[in-house]
Amino acid sequence: AQSVTQPDIHITVSEGASLELRCNYSYGATPYLFWYVQSPGQGLQLLLKYFSGDTLVQGIKGFEAEFKRSQSSFNLRKPSVHWSDAAEYFCAWRGNNAGNMLTFGGGTRLMVKP
């Protein structure tokens, strides 16, 4: 079965520092990949998505992600973190024929030090 792995459960960065959250998926077919963010007690907000084409995708709030097929990875990056970025981040995978069934990683909780 397909799986999505986010190796880092918690990450702490200083405000203004750069950020990279890792995501790996196990399924070989061309995937649809997403990053969502969840603030405490809230639903999921889409940050960005990759369907095809340019492997570097830009999202909201200054986030970007790069799809690397050879590494089965879709890491999320931000050059300078703001205190308001503290939240939980989820990577998600969807196959070509999976309708709208998303498989989520376990999430990475980001804490931002002042």
Add this chain to the structure above:
Amino acid sequence: KAGVTQTPRYLIKTRGQQVTLSCSPISGHRSVSWYQQTPGQGLQFLFEYFSETQRNKGNFPGRFSGRQFSNSRSEMNVSTLELGDSALYLCASSGTSAETQYFGPGTRLLVL
């Protein structure tokens, strides 16, 4: 456009009871998916409805069921509640089969 709305936002039930949760998708969206979020299991797909038909189903027992109405609103039902059903239940909608899903704020269910 209004976002995905879910009602109620919070719910407390006791073991053995049943519960119905409601989701109203973004206007014009025909696909509604449901997910369960727990600290132990994370985010897990329950089922998806598209044009009133269940299109996908996750690995959950038959106590979990759903339906979709002609106006695309969806309900999910959990019968014979167990303590382990305590979770945040998230609904997501999208326009077609290959589009982005937009999530609602969730319904937090506590089973005592």
